[in-house]
Amino acid sequence: MTGLIEIRNVTHAYVTDTGPLPVLNDLSLSIPEGGFVAVVGPSGCGKSTLTRLIAGLMKPDRGKVWLHGDIVTSPRSTVGMAFQNPVLLEWRSILKNVMLPLEIVPTRLTRREQEDRARKLLALVGLEGFEDKRPSELSGGMRQRASLCRALVHQPEVLILDEPFGALDAFTREDLWMTMHNLKAEEPFTGVMITHDLRESIFLADQVIVLSGRPATAQHVMDIPSAGPRVLDDLYTPEAADRLNVLRRQIEIAQGRAPANAETGE
Ligand SMILES: Nc1ncnc2c1ncn2[C@@H]1O[C@H](COP(=O)(O)OP(=O)(O)OP(=O)(O)O)[C@@H](O)[C@H]1O
């Protein structure tokens, strides 16, 4: 067992009125402790299904998902999740929303320590002073920042993000990319992020996995080594342009819009 998250030969189909819908086909991935993997692929190829399998919300038909050496068969408190549309409870303050998982997951923290932890995370994402506001008083970007804090408040080993910034405008999204880097530096976790944004994938992740069309398997794996903290200017280097070109081409192949040998230009 090498990765903190090991996905081995996972095959899954949904049962539908018109028969089985194969979604994942013999998918294997290994994500090391502290790694941050971005998963990209055509719409409907099975990305969200993959996150549900890692989170233990579903079991695969075939193959196994391992977390820290244990087979995942049910949801775990060591996993935090955040989605495109943060579901915050309007009748609770931002602080109380962030503290919610601590009321559900067993914790050794005192009430005071729980609150301190939530406040520390909110400060880390730039929401100091907004603790007592209601969700509707915040912008979309601010709500997503609060939702990231809530996903991390119980110190999960694994953070799963399903298109977390998909609903935000480009500038807000870039701000949140920097926030993600800060969070990762302060609150180490192993991350899996689904995204449609290739720039986002190469800026945040240390490995990008391109899934093929449905039923999806890992079609292409790209490592993104980084020397020191990343800055937005990194996205405007020739190296970044090359990576984006390769990924764009891989997506075209996954969508069936380009032949598989297009990658080599043959
Ligand atoms: N509970 C379900 N029952 C039946 N079919 C489902 C179910 N959930 C998803 N599907 C189907 O499985 C396929 C994969 O869905 P999934 O949500 O994993 O795709 P995705 O890659 O996340 O798509 P998107 O990029 O649009 O978010 C889709 O065709 C979808 O319609």
Ligand SMILES: [Mg+2]
């Ligand atoms: Mg999805």
